[in-house]
Every structure is written in structure tokens, then in C-alpha cells.
Amino acid sequence: MAITLPDSRGLSDEVLQALRLRALHGIESGFSQADVARLLGVAGETVSRWWTAYTAGGLQALPQERTGRPVGTGRTLSDEQGAHLQLLLDTKSPSDLGIAAPVWNRRAVRDLILNEYGLRVPIRTVGEYLRRWGYTAKKPSRHARKQDPDEVREWLEQTYPAIEKLARAERATMFWCDETGTAADAYPGYGYAREG
Incomplete structure (x- = not known):
């Protein structure tokens, strides 16, 4: 049974620093950079970068800042646009806003985004926004409304x-x-x- 390690991009700064130190200790103990990377669940290039920085300038030279884009950058919708859309989803039906759909589904929300902001967003991205905003897919009940x-x-x-x-x-x-x-x-x- 293989154990899957979590994505290291989601780890805290303290845990990442501990990984860096363990990587350096592993290399100093005779393990290859590739073996250390595999064991810690990080990219080989990452371990190589850590080792190069350490050998050039000691522990102080290790990267402390996070790499990659900060969370939330690169999103199509701004926070204000998202808040406005959530208000519409909570208070209006699709037909109130001229959208031909009986309920708010991903296609209806995609049409709403296009109507409100002129932005074409893929269905998958609409689903990610809905999930991020706390919406879940609901299946209508299959019994008569006035059933006694x-x-x-x-x-x-x-x-x-x-x-x-x-x-x-x-x-x-x-x-x-x-x-x-x-x-x-x-x-x-x-x-x-x-x-x-």
C-alpha cells in the first residue's frame, strides 16, 4: 500500500522550514538529492535549490518566502464582483434576471456572470467559485409538495x-x-x- 504525501504547497511556513532542514541533514548524511526529494515529497529541483543556497550562504541563505502565486491572484472575478453575484444568487431567481433556467445551476451562473460583467467563464471555474462561496449542488425532492x-x-x-x-x-x-x-x-x- 503506497502512502500519498500532501502537497507541500499547502504546508505552513514552520513545516516547510523543518522540511528544508531535514533535506539538508539528509544530504549531509550521504543521501542523494533525488532520494531526499522523494522521501520528503518535494520536487528534486526544490531540494537542489535549497542545497545550493545552503552551500553558498549557510542557513540564512535558505529561501524563506513562498514561491508561486499568492492565493486568490489570477482569479477572473474580483471579491466585490463575487459578493455582488452571491447577493443575486441569494435573493433572485434566474428568471428574475432574464436567464432561461428554473434553478441556479452552473450554466445559469455562467450566464449571470456574462450578463453582469461581460466575462466568459468556463463551467468548471463556475463550479469552483460556487464551492468557494459555500454553495453546494442540491437535488430537488422527489415527492409531492402537499403530501400528507x-x-x-x-x-x-x-x-x-x-x-x-x-x-x-x-x-x-x-x-x-x-x-x-x-x-x-x-x-x-x-x-x-x-x-x-
Whole structure:
């Protein structure tokens, strides 16, 4: 069974510093840079960079700052645009805003972003924004809105057995239809709403 190490980009500064020190200790103990990198779950180039900095200037020369883009940079939508879109998602329906969709799904949100800001965003990115904002996919319930549990129980225990008995006596064929399937406003697709 292979153990998968977490992505080191998500580690805290303290843990990264400990990894750097362990890498240097491993190389000083005779392990190759490639072996140290594999063992610690970092790129070989990273270990090489740490070792080069250490041999050139000691521990003080080790990189302390994070590499890569800071979290949140490179996003298509600004924080203000995101807050405005969330307000619309919470207070309006797609049809209120001229979008041809019965619920807020990723395509409807993509159309909203295009209408509001003129930005074309891939469906996958829309899903990432929705997840980041705390929205999850919701599947509509599949029962009648005005269903009374007591009436359902009475139907199953008394009414239906009587109908079935009568149909058998008359050699009749019974046909069934699901009222949710015939509702004019039935929509079995997923929509997004706040988690919870």
C-alpha cells in the first residue's frame, strides 16, 4: 500500500522550514538529492535549490518566502464582483434576471456572470467559485409538495388493497402514473444553494 504525501504547497511556513532542514541533514548524511526529494515529497529541483543556497550562504541563505502565486491572484472575478453575484444568487431567481433556467445551476451562473460583467467563464471555474462561496449542488425532492403522510399510510393500508381486490375480481388492468412526473413545473435537475 503506497502512502500519498500532501502537497507541500499547502504546508505552513514552520513545516516547510523543518522540511528544508531535514533535506539538508539528509544530504549531509550521504543521501542523494533525488532520494531526499522523494522521501520528503518535494520536487528534486526544490531540494537542489535549497542545497545550493545552503552551500553558498549557510542557513540564512535558505529561501524563506513562498514561491508561486499568492492565493486568490489570477482569479477572473474580483471579491466585490463575487459578493455582488452571491447577493443575486441569494435573493433572485434566474428568471428574475432574464436567464432561461428554473434553478441556479452552473450554466445559469455562467450566464449571470456574462450578463453582469461581460466575462466568459468556463463551467468548471463556475463550479469552483460556487464551492468557494459555500454553495453546494442540491437535488430537488422527489415527492409531492402537499403530501400528507397520514393520507399516504391510509392509501397504502386501506384504499389501495380495496382497489386491488376489486380489479382482481373484475379482471381489470391497473395503470399507474406518478404525479411528480406529470407536474407542469417539474424539474428533476440539480441547482445550487447555500450549504446546509
